[in-house]
Amino acid sequence: MYDGQVEQNLSTGFKNGRPMVHTESEERCTMVEYEPNTIEPKWQLAWKEAESFDSDVDQSKPKFYCLEMFPYPSGHMHMGHVRNYSIGDSIARYRRLRGFNVLYPMGYDSFGMPAENAARSKGGHPHDVTWGNIESIREDLQRMGFSYDWRRELATSNAEYYHWNQWIFLKFYETGLVERRTAPVNWCNDCETVLANEQVKNNRCWRCSSEVVQKEMAQWFLRMTAYADELLDGLDDIGFPEHVKAMQRNWIGRSHGAEIHFPVVDSDHTIAAFTTRPDTIFGVTFVTLSPEHPLCEELVAGTEQEAEFQALADECAKLTEFERINMLREKKGVFLGRMARNPLSGEEIPIYAGNFVVASYGTGAVMAVPAHDQRDHDFAEKYDIQIRRVLSESEGSEPITEGKAFEGLGWMIGSSREGFDGLYGDDAKQAVIRALEAEGAGKGSTQFRLKDWLLSRQRFWGTPIPFVHCTKCGVIPVPKEDLPVRLPLDVVFSEEDSGNPLGSHTEFVQAICPTCGGEARRETDTMDTFYDSSWYFLRFCDAMNENAPYDRETIDYWMEGGVDLYIGGIEHAIMHLLYARFFTKALRDFGMNKVSEPFSRLVCQGMVNAPTPYCTSCNVEHHVDLTGNDCPQCGELLGSRSAKMSKSLGNTVSPEIMIEQFGADTVRLFILFGSNPEAGMDWSDSAVEANHRQMHQIFSVLNLLDEVSDEVGPMDDWLAAKRRSNMHTWWDAMDDVRIREGVMISHFDMLTDLQWAMRRGGVGSKELKKHLTVWGAMLYPATPHMAEEWNSHLGNDTTLAETIINDPSIGDDDVLILSEESALKDLIDSARNVKGLAERHSEKPVTRLVIQTTPNWKLDLLIEALDLADTEFDFMREGTAFIQQHSTFVDEAMRGEVMQYWRALTIGSKKTRGRVFTLRDTEKTLIRSKHNETASIKSAALFIAEAINIEDIEVYVAGEGEDVSGKARFAAPLQPGLAFL
RNA sequence: GCAGGGGUACCCGAGUGGUCAAAGGGGGCGGGCUCAAGAUCCGCUGCAGAAUGCUUCGCAGGUUCGAAUCCUGCUCCCUGCACCA
Structure with missing residues (x-):
């Protein structure tokens, strides 16, 4: 897959060889001069020829797996990528210096709709669009000098990769984790495909923002809910940032409670309601069903309320979920004309349909306790239903709260059965659950907000789901030996043809049933692209394996304890990270790997922002073209604030131009020194220039070698002691990915200290040489090209890429x-x-x-x-x-x-x-x-x-x-x- | 509404009980070097002051001998979820 882009760079790059800020006067040409555009390609080639970054399993060495979220190849690299990978590369290089066997791979998340849409609008095939983009992003990555093991490069849209997607899918199928069922699903009209729950935001498509509608369709699901408990509990001890854990916890949404059965009076039906508050069972004064609940129509049939119910049901069906939440905050309901019986008190209570009950959560029915739930309280007041207090705020006393629901835990009072009053909180809940279970009227129950993962998509540019539909045998998996099911390349895309072109591709669709040998129709749905990225980090460990997704021994070496450092954007906090965690656990249960949690430490890098015109009174950001102008809306003079780089605001900064002007190392230094990885950072032209000057200053230190003639100097001991102390602080910082702090030491303090030593009497040539050698290694992780040039200027034959640094033992007198x-x-x-x-x-x-x-x-x-x-x-x-x-x-x-x-x-x-x-x-x-x-x-x-x-x-x-x-x-x-x- | 994260000097940003008027960078100012500019080096960048005192880390209280740091309330900003029973 690797195709020699570096050589291409050498011949085509950097026409403007000189940096914008230039320091040396011409007559001092004997001095060393920092020329990034010469040395950067030089070292990139040297590393490549020496295969410095190829790493293989070596049980004798500690491993370090450094990984960045691989990019969707949309064209060129942007600053967000540069930041993401600069962080990863500096840590990968640092770990190599420290003697780790580092796995640091790169690939492309190359399936997905943008390529398909581009093919449609420009003509061509998504495959060609994708490959064009991969070529250019690879070139960008290589120009930055990232130290990937390019042998492992992969693209998910390659059959060599998606073959194993399909293979794993069949594994899922064998173990019962795949389900094909008809269900109401989220449908995006623009994308012409279904979406997973996670891909719907405010009832809009995560990709195109058009409205999502509900459709009843046969779809493929992965039973992720089977792992819901483990996915939740596993969060307690993994190194994710708190807010990411919080988001995942919210998303999984486990609630403990009870399912309580309310028999319908004069009927064989029972309404099952899920509640987290069984302790309020004696305060239930009505039951509410979601209007979509199947019982509604049956119960209301023949009652006076039938027409009224129909009106409500129609209204709810017509409204999107978004409108139901935001436009109609008002709670509405209809009495269904029937009564249910409270299984513990025997009391008869009315059954309502209510627009605020969510059909898809729990059982789609709730027991309403207006005294202890604000929503029920609002509803009860509106429809004049009894409100009965059954919990007290303090032990042994009367309730205090009036006019609204008391939703906290309390002591049970006024129970219509013996043995409950006086119980509190969890004891109360358990007592009620025990009573329900004893009488067969309910049970303890745990509900999850997490749903099974709907992963089929009605699109072309994704992994074909390896199944065929046989009229005789039904839905039958393609045998593993017949994989991969390949996407056809002879498909024509055009604006006119909407939908999935696979459906009309006869050769693709025509299939033989593997069971009966008869004619069958191939499945045309493809997989959600999140499937591809749910295990790519495992594939990287054994990327060239042609016989299996990966080998067990290899995976257990590299994945021991998980990926050691995983860096990426916060936008993947839920979907990608949750799916990947699910895959790892499921594959573990297939016996394919030992590890359970894929990522032991996650770093979500902050945004790269840039100054943008901003109107304080309108609270609106404007395009950079309006800088210095008045607000087009209110006429006030526009101020400035920093905003995420985006095309629409025009405040983007092109990495290519920056590299051309300053070199990759300066860009890396700016990115790494600008702020710590997790924090947001503001782009600043003057800071980039300042960092570029810093590079020149550091590099020109080499000139001291010619200036210092004495072998020993008065500041030798001090400089050595200072170096050792700096080195220790630097190690601590880099070990903990506090890169900014590390860079401050390596690229700023080290220079300041040397300058001090020279002012204070100077150092001898011997110590200076030693000092610069060690310093070179410290410069290496953040600015590797300059460091290599530095190192070779010192006459060291071994590249820093192949160097391991030793523990700088602190001297007795250092302090x-x-x-x-x-x-x-x-x-x-x-x-x-x-x-x-x-x-x-x-x-x-x-x-x-x-x-x-x-x-x-x-x-x-x-x-x-x-x-x-x-x-x-x-x-x-x-x-x-x-x-x-x-x-x-x-x-x-x-x-x-x-x-x-x-x-x-x-x-x-x-x-x-x-x-x-x-x-x-x-x-x-x-x-x-x-x-x-x-x-x-x-x-x-x-x-x-x-x-x-x-x-x-x-x-x-x-x-x-x-x-x-x-x-x-x-x-x-x-x-x-x-x-x- | 709920959850998570924030508010530090002109700007960015480190700092989580005393060593803090508070690292580092940017910007600004002054000095050395230079015919000069750039670069570079040195310094200053809260107020007053012979070595000290005062004011300051979103606002208001509190704990403490002592608070940027801990607690309470308020406020503003960001991010996510949102009638989840």
Whole structure:
């Protein structure tokens, strides 16, 4: 399937080889220069030739399965794709660096209506349309340098793939999970096909937004409800974001309750009603049926209410569900002229048909308890039906709530039978259920909102359902050895011919019955495309397998614990993820795999937004053409806000153009640094340019190699310590997919730190080389091309793609080295601040700085206080006594200062706690090491002077020299007294 | 209506009891370098101030010695579901 797109890129790409922002002047041509459009294709080719990203089962290595939701090939890649795959690629590359055997595949969800519609309007065949699109999106993917194992590339519209769709379908059939039945189904007139419940939003088609109507049709279902409990319970311990779990829970909608049988008076019929509140059984004052309920017509026949019922039923049938909910919030009902008997109380109650009862949920009938259900309450008031309280808000007292239903749990009261009053909540429900079951009048029952998955579609461009219809034998599966049932390629699509062209394709339709050998008609329905994506992640594990969907041993290796990281859009929170979870469980039960949950960690990447003209008062977003204009509706000047990139708003940014201008690595850096994966992000041209400059800056660091000649330098130890510490933080962040944080370290902090080291005296060539080598690996996940170029410039023969990095063990002195340096930074910061103030107080320019460091007794006292704090010493209570008998307290002249200092150390002020509690761990370590602060500052004096623009600096321990400006008393450990003169 | 997520400085965004006037980036401002521009490096970017104090994390209360962080109410925004018995 792989067809050498990379070579094509090489010959055809980047006519505008120079980036828009360009930094180097021409005469300095010996310097290394960052040229993304040269190095990116170069490394893409190198990776490909080295087969760096091909991975196979290797039981000796830990595996990491990194997966992105594969795209529907609609043409070129958009920013949403770029973001999705940049996240995945950086993690895949990171995991390889860490020694994991990484499975990172890519394919195309290539069945579906858009290709069919395109074929219809432009002529041609969906297959050609689809393949054209796949070619261009593949080219885009490769130009971004994503590290897929291209051998595994698949397209669901290929017979090599959908063969196994059909094979699995027959498995479903064998195990009784396939059902063909006539049912009222959702029909979209525009798409000319049925839709699954999940594909209907507000009674409109999820794809074309036209209205959905109900039709009675024979359709194919997958019995997903058989797994409803497991699908729900499994959510408790998988790594999905909370809101995705919430959506799935809502969708599955499990409710526990009871089915209660209400016998119809003077009839053999019984009305079964589902309720979650059996504890309110004694408050039932009527029963309501959905107007579609089959009993309605029979019961009402011959009563005075017959005509009235017909009117209501007609009205409901005519209205769409959408209208029933939104236009007619008013509850309406008709008495059906008959009574039912409450099975526990024996009481006779009227039967109504009500427009608010949903036919498809539960039994389509509800027991109405107006005192404890607001809907029933409204209905009862309207039709003047008795409202009877049977629950109390507090134990042993009379009900309080008036004028509306009390829907909470309460204590049963006023039961017409012994043994129930006083029971509460779940006890009450169980007691009623027990009574019902004992008397055969009902049972405990669990209902689901989840329905079976209607997966047949009356369309062409999908997997043919592998069945034939034989007049003698009925509906018969195609034997596995005859698979795949292929879609014909000689089909003509045109605007005039609507419907499914498979039906009129004689060759396709004509079939032989596998059972009797007689003439049969082939099934022309195809499968919902969500079927294709429900197991593609399994196929990827063994994508070249020609004999089975996948091999058991292979799948158990790659799918152990599920896909380790799955990245995609929130729009698939319900359908795709639910179907995929269902498939995995069902296939597990077929013995095909061990794993039960397909995705162990899901990351839903946020939207990519872009600035869009926006009218605050109309709350409307406008096309970017109107930027700076007045609102066409109200005339106010348009503001701006960020909105999802969309064609209709014209605020899209083309990845191709960005890549051409800045290179793929800059686009990746921008995407990954712009915000964390889950958060939304705003496109910003200036930020992209800034990131591009950052790339240049990082890359130009390589020039230091020529500039540094000494083998060792004063900052070698510091730089090494800083690198190790950065590396650890970076690992933690990347392990947890906090990519933004990781990139901040690898692409920003690392540069800042090196610049600091150079300013502070510089590093030697040996350490520099080592530093750049390790840094190269850190640059690799987010900006791999630049990192490889960097790495090869350093003279390393092994590509980063083949490199595994080792644990950077922290050096013993790292903490001290780093905290000493950061103490110096702090000193400079505060000196700079104080200098500014001093200048305002001084008539002449400030030229001298006298630094008085802490006297030893303060240092000793602080260490003592730190030790006490470790023992949970109560400074509030015992601190004063402690200091008063301390040796420093003997000298009366010092008592005031000692006491003041002690309080600052241990108690603090109103807002801040004592210093012993606010010091950083690194600072504590430094203080306890009794490092020589005076010497440390002295050795950096020149640097400090330069940094704050001062001519002369003097440093001594407070008390050992003149107390200039009386600043000695401010001197404390890590906080020397500063006097500017 | 129900459920989930949010509101942090000019903008984006990190931060979930004290080390927070609050990372990082963008933008803006100042300085070094330069004939100059760009790039780059350094700094400033709540108010006042010789090292401290004050005000600030949607609004209003509360808990606490101490709140951006915890609790309650309100408000606004986003997302999903929606007469589910």
